[in-house]
Amino acid sequence: MESPEVTAMGALCPPGSTVIRLxxxxxxxxxxxxxxxVSLDIRARECLVVMGPSGTGKSVLLKxxxxxxxxxxxxxxFHGQRIDRFNERELxxxxxxxxxxxxxxxxxxxxxxxxxxxFPMREHTDHSASAIRDIVSQKLAMxxxxxxxxxxxxxxxxxxxxxxxxxxxxxxxxxxVLYDEPTTGLxxxxxxxxxxxxxxxxxxxxxxxxxxxxDMTSAFKVADRMVMLNNGKVVADGKPDEIRAxxxxxVCRFVQGKATAEELLAxxxxxRNDTAPE
Amino acid sequence: MVAKLGELxxxxxxxxxxxxxxxxxxxxxxxxxxxxFARRQMLIQMYEIGVxxxxxVMITGAFIGAVLAIEAYPQFQAxxxxxxxxxxxxxxxxxxxxxxxxxxxLAGRVGGALTAxxxxxxxxxxxxxxxxxxxDPVRVLAVPRFLACMLMMPALTVFSDAMGMFGGWYISVHMxxxxxxxxxxxxxxxxxxxxxxxxxxxxxxxxxAIASIACYKGFNCGSxxxxxxxxxxEAFVLSFVIILVTNFxxxxxxxxxxxxxxxxxxxxxx
Numbered sequence: 207m208e209s210p211e212v213t214a215m216g217a218l219c220p221p222g223s224t225v226i227r228l229x230x231x232x233x234x235x236x237x238x239x240x241x242x243x244v245s246l247d248i249r250a251r252e253c254l255v256v257m258g259p260s261g262t263g264k265s266v267l268l269k270x271x272x273x274x275x276x277x278x279x280x281x282x283x284f285h286g287q288r289i290d291r292f293n294e295r296e297l298x299x300x301x302x303x304x305x306x307x308x309x310x311x312x313x314x315x316x317x318x319x320x321x322x323x324x325f326p327m328r329e330h331t332d333h334s335a336s337a338i339r340d341i342v343s344q345k346l347a348m349x350x351x352x353x354x355x356x357x358x359x360x361x362x363x364x365x366x367x368x369x370x371x372x373x374x375x376x377x378x379x380x381x382x383v384l385y386d387e388p389t390t391g392l393x394x395x396x397x398x399x400x401x402x403x404x405x406x407x408x409x410x411x412x413x414x415x416x417x418x419x420x421d422m423t424s425a426f427k428v429a430d431r432m433v434m435l436n437n438g439k440v441v442a443d444g445k446p447d448e449i450r451a452x453x454x455x456x457v458c459r460f461v462q463g464k465a466t467a468e469e470l471l472a473x474x475x476x477x478r479n480d481t482a483p484e
Numbered sequence: 485m486v487a488k489l490g491e492l493x494x495x496x497x498x499x500x501x502x503x504x505x506x507x508x509x510x511x512x513x514x515x516x517x518x519x520x521f522a523r524r525q526m527l528i529q530m531y532e533i534g535v536x537x538x539x540x541v542m543i544t545g546a547f548i549g550a551v552l553a554i555e556a557y558p559q560f561q562a563x564x565x566x567x568x569x570x571x572x573x574x575x576x577x578x579x580x581x582x583x584x585x586x587x588x589x590l591a592g593r594v595g596g597a598l599t600a601x602x603x604x605x606x607x608x609x610x611x612x613x614x615x616x617x618x619x620d621p622v623r624v625l626a627v628p629r630f631l632a633c634m635l636m637m638p639a640l641t642v643f644s645d646a647m648g649m650f651g652g653w654y655i656s657v658h659m660x661x662x663x664x665x666x667x668x669x670x671x672x673x674x675x676x677x678x679x680x681x682x683x684x685x686x687x688x689x690x691x692x693a694i695a696s697i698a699c700y701k702g703f704n705c706g707s708x709x710x711x712x713x714x715x716x717x718e719a720f721v722l723s724f725v726i727i728l729v730t731n732f733x734x735x736x737x738x739x740x741x742x743x744x745x746x747x748x749x750x751x752x753x754x
Contacts, residue, residue: 269612274612274615294615294620298620299618301615301618306613306616306617308609308613308616310608310609312608312609312610312612314613315610325617325619326618328521329617329618329619330618374617
């Protein structure tokens with residue numbers, strides 16, 4: 207039985223049903239292939255972590271989900287509706303159901319914290335000024351920053367900026383929240399705060415979360431399911447325990463944070479060459 | 485070689501097509517109404533673009549009027565018509581130099597700043613964030629800047645024109661000894677409403693060109709600080725070229741129009 211105060215749209219679809227489906231997605235920039243046939247189902251209310259080395263197309267994948275990038279080939283579905291061929295205006299109706307936390311926060315630096323969070327509400331709702339004030343305060347309280355309304359983004363630390371950006375991303379009570387490297391560049395304690403927030407949103411508001419990260423601590427803490435991308439392909443897909451137990455070398459090395467023997471050898475040799483007398 | 489030329493041709497065609505689509509999107513949102521946020525932004529931009537540019541436009545306008553007086557005086561004196569110097573100064577300032585100079589100043593002062601601002605927003609994913617929040621960046625960012633620039637250009641041209649007239653008057657009367665009454669009387673007789681409007685029509689076009697080029701370049705800039713820098717340079721150079729090219733074609737068009745409307749009055753220069 208759902209509690210009546212649940213307002214997020216996530217409450218409307220049954221857990222386990224497919225919300226987002228990516229089918230054979232290909233994307234290349236100039237001659238660099240970033241996504242090479244990625245297929246992925248993202249189910250309602252799950253917290254899916256997409257991990258992988260830098261430059262393997264994790265952020266690009268995320269941008270395809272909300273139509274910020276169009277695939278060269280392949281299909282993107284949202285609730286069974288194919289959206290990759292939508293124009294910008296059609297996509298707006300879909301995007302309003304998403305919240306996106308960008309890597310650097312992407313706060314509007316000409317506006318203070320209050321205006322940043324109020325922006326989507328002023329744009330897409332008929333809320334009165336006092337209702338907006340209340341919601342902003344409530345969202346900021348959720349991320350532990352109530353009272354910071356008048357601050358400018360430039361005055362905030364990296365962690366605070368990300369939390370404000372998260373408050374903005376959830377301002378319209380989205381059904382799906384996409385996180386692009388939510389803990390990158392933060393100290394371990396701040397990272398943990400963000401992890402807790404992701405879990406809280408999943409538990410309390412029943413949002414579907416897609417977290418792109420290469421921070422393994424964060425990944426194992428928040429994930430219901432994990433997917434590993436490498437060279438534009440999905441190389442592993444499973445529950446955190448299954449990923450931990452995975453025997454695939456590239457997955458093991460990534461999870462344990464170990465470079466390959468060749469990479470280490472290359473670095474050692476380069477160092478020796480540097481110090482060698484001419 | 486041929487393939488390279490073809491590639492370049494295609495690239496140019498694609499860029500022009502994208503720019504035209506961008507401008508059409510601006511017009512489309514202007515007609516449909518860009519919303520409350522954009523309207524508030526427009527007022528802020530009108531202040532930034534318009535009010536803040538007044539001093540620089542006035543200073544340059546005054547000196548252009550002054551230099552015109554210095555250069556034109558010997559020519560007029562040679563044929564004994566120095567009392568008519570006001571007419572040439574004012575026609576030049578109102579029809580050509582006022583709007584063109586204001587546009588060039590605005591392209592430098594505002595065009596570069598707009599490109600840098602929007603380019604930085606793109607590089608820091610703020611434009612993607614807007615799109616992700618289901619707000620069209622063209623509506624929210626480009627429309628207010630475009631309208632502000634287009635509306636403020638004629639207003640700034642008034643300041644530039646006025647100071648040009650004043651600069652010309654000051655030098656002619658106080659340094660070159662032209663009679664003040666003659667200066668203003670010949671200025672008045674040389675300027676009809678159509679001539680004055682030519683300046684304003686040009687100004688509106690220049691304002692639209694500066695803002696649309698600056699916004700387009702900002703929205704499509706490359707990555708990093710280098711990308712933003714390059715976009716600013718390109719926006720300024722392109723604006724400058726477009727201002728001068730548009731000026732030529734508008735002058736031709738508006739003069740032809742004048743002769744069609746008033747066929748018996750001869751050339752507008754007559």
